[in-house]
Amino acid sequence: MAERSFKKEVEKLRLGAGDVFEGEGILAVTKALLQAGVAYVGGYQGSPISHLMDVFADADPLLRELGVHFESNANEAAAGAMLAASVNYPLRGAVAWKSVVGTNVASDALSNLASGGVTGGALVIVGEDYGEGSSIMQERTHAFAMKSQMWLLDPRPNLPTIVGMVEKGFELSEASNTPVMIEMRVRSCHMTGSFVASDNRRPAMTVGQAAANPRRALDRIVLPPAIFQHEIEKIEQRWPAAQKFVREQRLNEWFGPERDDIGIIVQGGLYNTLNRALELAGLSDTFGATRIPIYCLNVVYPLIPEEVVAFCAGKRAVLVLEEGQPEFIEHELSTLLRRADIQTKLVGKDVMPRAGEYSGQVIGDGLAKFLRDHAPERAPEPRAIVPVPADVAATVPQRPAGFCTGCPERPIFAAMKLVQRELGEMHVSADIGCHLFSILPPFSIGNTTMGYGLGAAAASAFKPEGKRALAVMGDGGFWHNGLTSGIGNAVFNQDETVTVIVDNGYSAATGGQDVLSSRAKNDTRITNHPIEKAVRGMGVKWARTLTRTYDVAKMRDLIREAMTSPEKGPKVIIAQSECMLNKQRREKPLLARAAKEGQRVVRERFGVDPDTCTGDHACIRLSGCPSLSIRDNPDPLRQHPVTHIDNSCVGCGNCGEVAHAAVLCPSFWKASIVTNPGRWEIWRHRLSQRVIGWLQQRHGRHLAARAF
Numbered sequence: 001m002a003e004r005s006f007k008k009e010v011e012k013l014r015l016g017a018g019d020v021f022e023g024e025g026i027l028a029v030t031k032a033l034l035q036a037g038v039a040y041v042g043g044y045q046g047s048p049i050s051h052l053m054d055v056f057a058d059a060d061p062l063l064r065e066l067g068v069h070f071e072s073n074a075n076e077a078a079a080g081a082m083l084a085a086s087v088n089y090p091l092r093g094a095v096a097w098k099s100v101v102g103t104n105v106a107s108d109a110l111s112n113l114a115s116g117g118v119t120g121g122a123l124v125i126v127g128e129d130y131g132e133g134s135s136i137m138q139e140r141t142h143a144f145a146m147k148s149q150m151w152l153l154d155p156r157p158n159l160p161t162i163v164g165m166v167e168k169g170f171e172l173s174e175a176s177n178t179p180v181m182i183e184m185r186v187r188s189c190h191m192t193g194s195f196v197a198s199d200n201r202r203p204a205m206t207v208g209q210a211a212a213n214p215r216r217a218l219d220r221i222v223l224p225p226a227i228f229q230h231e232i233e234k235i236e237q238r239w240p241a242a243q244k245f246v247r248e249q250r251l252n253e254w255f256g257p258e259r260d261d262i263g264i265i266v267q268g269g270l271y272n273t274l275n276r277a278l279e280l281a282g283l284s285d286t287f288g289a290t291r292i293p294i295y296c297l298n299v300v301y302p303l304i305p306e307e308v309v310a311f312c313a314g315k316r317a318v319l320v321l322e323e324g325q326p327e328f329i330e331h332e333l334s335t336l337l338r339r340a341d342i343q344t345k346l347v348g349k350d351v352m353p354r355a356g357e358y359s360g361q362v363i364g365d366g367l368a369k370f371l372r373d374h375a376p377e378r379a380p381e382p383r384a385i386v387p388v389p390a391d392v393a394a395t396v397p398q399r400p401a402g403f404c405t406g407c408p409e410r411p412i413f414a415a416m417k418l419v420q421r422e423l424g425e426m427h428v429s430a431d432i433g434c435h436l437f438s439i440l441p442p443f444s445i446g447n448t449t450m451g452y453g454l455g456a457a458a459a460s461a462f463k464p465e466g467k468r469a470l471a472v473m474g475d476g477g478f479w480h481n482g483l484t485s486g487i488g489n490a491v492f493n494q495d496e497t498v499t500v501i502v503d504n505g506y507s508a509a510t511g512g513q514d515v516l517s518s519r520a521k522n523d524t525r526i527t528n529h530p531i532e533k534a535v536r537g538m539g540v541k542w543a544r545t546l547t548r549t550y551d552v553a554k555m556r557d558l559i560r561e562a563m564t565s566p567e568k569g570p571k572v573i574i575a576q577s578e579c580m581l582n583k584q585r586r587e588k589p590l591l592a593r594a595a596k597e598g599q600r601v602v603r604e605r606f607g608v609d610p611d612t613c614t615g616d617h618a619c620i621r622l623s624g625c626p627s628l629s630i631r632d633n634p635d636p637l638r639q640h641p642v643t644h645i646d647n648s649c650v651g652c653g654n655c656g657e658v659a660h661a662a663v664l665c666p667s668f669w670k671a672s673i674v675t676n677p678g679r680w681e682i683w684r685h686r687l688s689q690r691v692i693g694w695l696q697q698r699h700g701r702h703l704a705a706r707a708f
Helices: 009-014 025-035 050-058 060-066 076-082 101-105 107-116 142-148 159-176 186-190 207-212 226-249 268-280 305-312 328-339 360-374 390-395 410-423 434-439 475-492 531-537 552-564 580-596 618-623 654-661 679-707
Strands: 020-024 040-043 069-072 093-099 122-128 151-153 180-184 192-196 253-255 262-267 294-297 299-301 317-321 345-347 428-430 470-474 498-503 542-546 571-576 601-608 628-631 642-645 668-675
Touching: 009 020, 009 025, 009 050, 009 060, 020 025, 025 050, 025 060, 025 159, 025 180, 025 186, 025 192, 040 050, 040 076, 050 060, 050 069, 050 093, 050 122, 050 186, 060 069, 076 093, 076 101, 076 107, 093 101, 101 107, 101 122, 107 142, 107 226, 122 159, 142 151, 142 299, 142 328, 151 159, 159 180, 159 192, 159 226, 226 305, 262 268, 262 305, 262 328, 262 360, 268 294, 268 360, 294 305, 305 328, 317 328, 317 360, 328 345, 345 360, 410 434, 410 552, 410 618, 410 654, 428 434, 434 470, 470 475, 475 498, 475 531, 498 531, 498 552, 531 542, 531 571, 542 552, 552 571, 552 654, 580 601, 601 642, 618 628, 618 654, 654 668
Parallel strands: 040 069, 040 093, 093 122, 122 180, 151 180, 262 294, 262 317, 317 345, 428 470, 470 498, 498 571, 542 571
Antiparallel strands: 020 192, 151 299, 253 294, 601 668, 628 642
16 A cells, blocks of 8 residues: 555546646646556665655546556666657656656666657656655756656756656657656655646557567667677767757756856755745845846756857856755856856856755855855845754664564564574665665664675675674565575575565555565556565575564564575565554544444554663663653652653554563553443443552551551
């Protein structure tokens, strides 16, 4: 199950010419694809475009009506290879994934696609996950686009521009016979706005019609000697054709006065942030009426020499706003100006940070430096800087990312900690997914992470001399890459690694999308293929499935057995439990509705007996659940604070299981909270309260008698 349904929103995709479309950026992208007559779409989920894949899935009935084929690809490489349909046929195709990691996975297919070129428009929608909210290494797609000569669009963040760039992206691809990439940043994906819609178009040719009438062109196949001609064709034909199209269609934009002695060149995706910085400096307004000329690059590759020269000519200095490094755009701009003998000074990374996200404050600070040096009369007044008290940094605790309350992966790493107590420290090869949080306290487990589904492969170099390496991957990573690169590789080489596969029942880290091993029934996809069956099919002899990860003692015993088993070859543990976050999203509304309707509803809560708790807090160190905190000890003779469970508890029972498995103090209790109880339950509750009250009174009288 996806973490969010778009079944209501996708009805907006049926709007026709003249209707006003309102919604998120990802919905606008889908609508633009349909208006452009796309023939097939595919991709792989990942931030910030996970919901784009969910929109595709929920819009599948409409896609079928229009004759559009939708493929939920196994990984980004499969999605990239899917664009082969546009090589020989006039089919418009679009695929989407998280970049740069997804682009890396798809690189082989993309390089071949860019070499041979395309006949139909081929669009790659990349979620440019760069900046403070990113979960990956800080690299940009720009380098890949330059390396393979794929044109790169970076649309200004408003819905009409985004929709226009999607539609023009197909035309640009067809005009230059080159695949086109379009960057969708986090803010662009989730911003809301409106645009005037057009009618959806059925593709001029469907994939079924193309398959029924096969075409073949030897000069498009990536084999010698054609590959040498492809390189020449890219530079002598495709590149000029792309520049001509961008120039004639005016895909880049100009804002502000026509003449000035300074100006700003900005990536399209940064335009809104720049305008906000200008607004705060008194040089623009909310609607973009800037007083400084701006050249907005909705196409960041290739650049258009004539436009660059025309904008910079006659200006003393131009500020270049290019996020990240190396500064590809700044270098190319400098080359274009020198070739044209334009002496305008380019100011970029000398006043802007070389790395990191260009937030409003960062751009504002760089803009102020630029103006002080080159237009001091327009420079804003320096802002008063309020010093932060020295003790604030020391007293405010860090808040590193961590597992959610009740996460079923937490007990897995608690069990690993217990095994490490017995066997000593282990090399743990981590993987992409929520299990990466185990690297941080309180678990501090995990030595490396090399890519989605590469956990087992990353451990393959560690041949045991007394202790096996341990690898972790999720079910999403397993089906994405881990089955062949990890498990198949380990079987073939008879590695002695132990791999724990966390099976949530869906790809939880990317938003709850179904995978092959999902237990849910999917109307359009095939599910219910057990992971254990798959690994045994690859040749794994030692494989075990634990159906409830919260059983810390069993998890500990399984890991210990795998680490010490005399059996040769790779060992695989499949640890199953549903993602608690998705489970709560699904069940809470149902329980609330049932309670409102008068039905009997039971929910479990856990607590700690403060009189029994010793204040050792080993339970917190082995669990780390956010619902575990501390409070003052009620015993005046004891100073150590006791453990406390707050109201965020979801009743998973992990804390009690950990305490039991680690033989900690028996201070945890479990209670069932019943809404709309039956008569028998009410009578039994009242009876137990009377009995307990009587026993308490008797105990009190006994203590009072002993006191005298």
